[in-house]
Amino acid sequence: MAVDVAPQSAAPSIRKVRLTLFMRSLRENWSLFLGTRIGVIGLVIIIFYLVLALAHPILMNTVWEERVYDPVVGYAFDETRQPAPPSRNHLLGTDPLGRDVLSQLMHSARTEFLLGLLAAVVTVTIGTTVGAVAAYYGGIIDTILMRFADLMVMMPGISILIVLSALIGVEHFELALIIGILSGFGGASILLKSQALSVVVKPYIDAARAAGGGPLHIIFIHIVPNLLPLSFLYMMFTVTGAIFSEAILSFLGLLDVRMSWGLMIHTTEAAGYLLQVGAYWWLIFPASLSITLLCTSFYLVGRAMDEIVNPRLRRL
Amino acid sequence: MARYLISRTLQILLTLFAFICIVYFIVNAQPGDISNVYAMNPELPPDARERLQSQFGLNEPLWKQFLVYVRNVFTGSFGVSFSFYPRTVADVIAERLPRTVALFFTATVFSFYLGFLLGKIIAWKRGGWTEYATTIGGVTLYTVFTPWFALMMIWLFAFKAGWFPIGKFLDPVLWRDAPIEANTLFGRMMLTALALSIIVFVVFVITTRLRIGGARLIQLGSIVVSIGIMLGAWRLTGHGHLAWDIVKHMVLPVFTLTLISFAGTMLLTRNSMLETMREDFVLAARAKGLPEKAVRDKHVARNALLPVVTSLVFSLAFAVDGGVIIESVFSWPGMGQTLVSAAVAEDLPLAVGAFVFVGIFVLLAHLAVDVIYVFLDPRIRY
Numbered sequence: 278m279a280v281d282v283a284p285q286s287a288a289p290s291i292r293k294v295r296l297t298l299f300m301r302s303l304r305e306n307w308s309l310f311l312g313t314r315i316g317v318i319g320l321v322i323i324i325f326y327l328v329l330a331l332a333h334p335i336l337m338n339t340v341w342e343e344r345v346y347d348p349v350v351g352y353a354f355d356e357t358r359q360p361a362p363p364s365r366n367h368l369l370g371t372d373p374l375g376r377d378v379l380s381q382l383m384h385s386a387r388t389e390f391l392l393g394l395l396a397a398v399v400t401v402t403i404g405t406t407v408g409a410v411a412a413y414y415g416g417i418i419d420t421i422l423m424r425f426a427d428l429m430v431m432m433p434g435i436s437i438l439i440v441l442s443a444l445i446g447v448e449h450f451e452l453a454l455i456i457g458i459l460s461g462f463g464g465a466s467i468l469l470k471s472q473a474l475s476v477v478v479k480p481y482i483d484a485a486r487a488a489g490g491g492p493l494h495i496i497f498i499h500i501v502p503n504l505l506p507l508s509f510l511y512m513m514f515t516v517t518g519a520i521f522s523e524a525i526l527s528f529l530g531l532l533d534v535r536m537s538w539g540l541m542i543h544t545t546e547a548a549g550y551l552l553q554v555g556a557y558w559w560l561i562f563p564a565s566l567s568i569t570l571l572c573t574s575f576y577l578v579g580r581a582m583d584e585i586v587n588p589r590l591r592r593l
Numbered sequence: 594m595a596r597y598l599i600s601r602t603l604q605i606l607l608t609l610f611a612f613i614c615i616v617y618f619i620v621n622a623q624p625g626d627i628s629n630v631y632a633m634n635p636e637l638p639p640d641a642r643e644r645l646q647s648q649f650g651l652n653e654p655l656w657k658q659f660l661v662y663v664r665n666v667f668t669g670s671f672g673v674s675f676s677f678y679p680r681t682v683a684d685v686i687a688e689r690l691p692r693t694v695a696l697f698f699t700a701t702v703f704s705f706y707l708g709f710l711l712g713k714i715i716a717w718k719r720g721g722w723t724e725y726a727t728t729i730g731g732v733t734l735y736t737v738f739t740p741w742f743a744l745m746m747i748w749l750f751a752f753k754a755g756w757f758p759i760g761k762f763l764d765p766v767l768w769r770d771a772p773i774e775a776n777t778l779f780g781r782m783m784l785t786a787l788a789l790s791i792i793v794f795v796v797f798v799i800t801t802r803l804r805i806g807g808a809r810l811i812q813l814g815s816i817v818v819s820i821g822i823m824l825g826a827w828r829l830t831g832h833g834h835l836a837w838d839i840v841k842h843m844v845l846p847v848f849t850l851t852l853i854s855f856a857g858t859m860l861l862t863r864n865s866m867l868e869t870m871r872e873d874f875v876l877a878a879r880a881k882g883l884p885e886k887a888v889r890d891k892h893v894a895r896n897a898l899l900p901v902v903t904s905l906v907f908s909l910a911f912a913v914d915g916g917v918i919i920e921s922v923f924s925w926p927g928m929g930q931t932l933v934s935a936a937v938a939e940d941l942p943l944a945v946g947a948f949v950f951v952g953i954f955v956l957l958a959h960l961a962v963d964v965i966y967v968f969l970d971p972r973i974r975y
């Protein structure tokens with residue numbers, strides 16, 4: 278009788294054990310992450326910008342009057358000449374068109390996060406699937422997918438994006454998709470395939486196959502979860518790339534977007550304030566520094582995660 | 594090795610074909626053609642526009658144009674540029690490519706050297722404040738918003754301090770009555786640089802192989818002497834001041850590029866060093882009492898070099914891509930700027946041609962990496 282009872286009571290306890298194991302590895306990785314320090318600095322900057330992005334709609338609904346503080350169509354009626362230097366009402370001054378710079382900055386932060394997140398999710402979804410499929414099936418499917426990846430890696434990214442956005446209209450959503458597809462089929466799938474290759478030779482894959490698991494089941498239940506740490510790491514670098522590309526394109530005035538950090542600098546350039554760094558610093562520094570800091574912080578977090586995920590970089 | 598090279602070349606041709614397909618259709622996917630630019634021009638009647646279209650074969654279906662284009666490319670013709678009209682695409686690229694290559698080659702060599710040096714140090718001092726400060730500084734420069742950083746450099750060193758000219762390739766006032774064309778002169782400058790680097794390389798190889806004492810002194814002396822001879826030769830030609838003008842225009846872009854790209858090499862070197870430091874031979878080298886510096890430079894760094902060299906070759910191949918931004922900001926008339934202006938002006942043949950050249954460059958770099966690997970790592974055999 279005891280033999281019959283054991284499996285029934287084991288079902289909830291397996292879940293419990295899994296949860297405990299998961300929490301333990303999370304705690305371990307978290308302390309490793311804290312130990313890298315560069316990751317912590319990156320995380321602090323990301324949280325800072327996240328707070329800015331989340332605070333914008335709240336401020337717009339409570340303190341800021343929409344007529345004045347709208348990032349795109351607002352006008353600072355309380356200033357006599359535009360661009361106005363920082364004051365109590367406009368902490369970072371106004372731009373040449375009389376719009377509040379801080380409001381623009383906070384509004385754009387949200388778009389940048391969404392853009393980066395979408396591009397990263399698309400990249401990693403494609404990359405993980407392609408990598409796992411190529412490693413699992415091998416042979417002709419592997420060859421086709423990997424040669425295609427080589428082709429994608431060959432594409433000069435920024436130039437392709439510039440040409441595309443100069444020739445056809447591109448908005449944030451399309452841009453995120455293009456970046457996601459380019460890097461998903463390219464670098465991400467090569468990297469994740471090399472990781473997946475070390476997973477498919479594990480005994481539990483054979484066991485799953487012997488137990489009658491179909492290819493889809495094995496790929497998505499057994500291989501993909503083991504690729505997740507690496508793909509999460511790759512996401513960070515994709516976010517950096519996406520934010521950077523967006524900034525470059527809108528700085529060159531090639532994107533059909535209403536407001537972004539790159540566009541703020543484009544406006545400054547179009548109005549001719551670009552080389553008056555000392556006199557009109559608030560037109561140049563907030564947006565440029567934001568782009569730089571956010572790109573840097575995601576990159577730093579990615580580096581810190583690399584130290585955790587990559588066993589060869591562990592401290593001896 | 595020969596068989597490997599042949600199969601690689603075939604693969605490269607196939608990949609190049611696929612690349613040309615993708616790029617051609619991406620660029621040509623936009624509506625209209627070059628005659629649309631003249632649509633609002635009252636002096637150009639509709640039949641003249643049609644003549645223009647049939648002259649360039651733009652009235653044919655796209656797949657037919659594409660077949661003609663592919664045939665032309667594999668016979669070495671890239672068509673005519675619309676925005677520089679009578680000139681061919683190949684001619685425009687032949688003028689622009691050396692400028693980009695010169696700029697990026699110099700900058701890549703500097704950033705590679707700096708990155709490798711710093712990477713060695715921060716890998717050795719892992720966990721110290723040196724490492725955190727260098728990493729954060731390097732990453733910040735690496736992911737900095739490039740146009741802004743380049744503008745700050747221009748503002749600081751060219752605009753405020755006035756040490757360097759603000760952008761452009763040369764000073765038109767100085768060149769107005771110049772007895773020589775800028776491209777010819779630039780070609781000679783490149784040859785000089787090439788000769789100089791070959792001499793330095795040969796001297797380094799010989800002195801390292803012979804293991805003679807005072808190798809450092811000989812190396813340094815030979816560099817100084819050969820630079821002196823080259824400078825003297827340039828003085829005698831009488832074009833020295835013109836060449837100096839181009840060099841002066843190059844300094845700031847090269848400096849900026851070095852600063853924004855060294856961190857890539859640095860971080861890669863660090864990771865590669867950390868992986869190599871776990872090997873047993875490093876333990877052995879330490880156990881036999883070698884000084885730390887010798888272990889670091891002779892045992893670890895040399896073995897950590899392989900991925901770094903790969904990235905060096907690839908970064909050279911992608912110079913055109915990175916060049917788009919820096920060249921636009923510095924108004925440097927290279928490939929990147931050509932590509933952007935061609936795309937904006939709807940000069941599709943030039944845009945496709947520029948892309949195809951980038952593709953050829955990248956593929957050749959892949960091949961070069963495979964060949965270099967054999968020399969750097971004796972364990973690799975094809």
